[in-house]
Amino acid sequence: MSAQQPDPRGGRRGGGAPRPLRWGILTKSEVDALLTAADAVHPDAVPISNSIAGRGVAGVFAARTRSGLEVDAMGVCRDAEGIVAHQSVYGGAYTSTPR
Structure with missing residues (x-):
């Protein structure tokens, strides 16, 4: 199969964009x-x-x-403003609280 022929599994051989x-x-x-x-x-x-x-x-x-949607939360808590998510940054050296 060449790089331009469809792969039987639904993609293309030789790289290309990943399938969604x-x-x-x-x-x-x-x-x-x-x-x-x-x-x-x-x-x-x-x-x-x-x-x-x-x-x-x-x-x-x-x-x-x-x-x-908050992603990669390492912990959550509640304060006066509502739910707060904590994230690990710099390889886990610090914890960040985005606002």
Whole structure:
């Protein structure tokens, strides 16, 4: 197969742009479950795991609820302004609290 012929797996050989993640049944059911739970309890924050599936679910959930998205949080707390996420910076040497 040359670099211009399609790969039977759906991509191209010889590099090229990576294929986007697919919107799968598992992702849709996870987002639907989060939406149902959030609708029932009205949380101030919804922690989601930092994984490939978690990132996809978090993005879709944030878009469908028109809410914010904080990534790579190492910890969370509450202050007078609401929920605050803490992030590790400079290889873990320091902790940052973005505002």
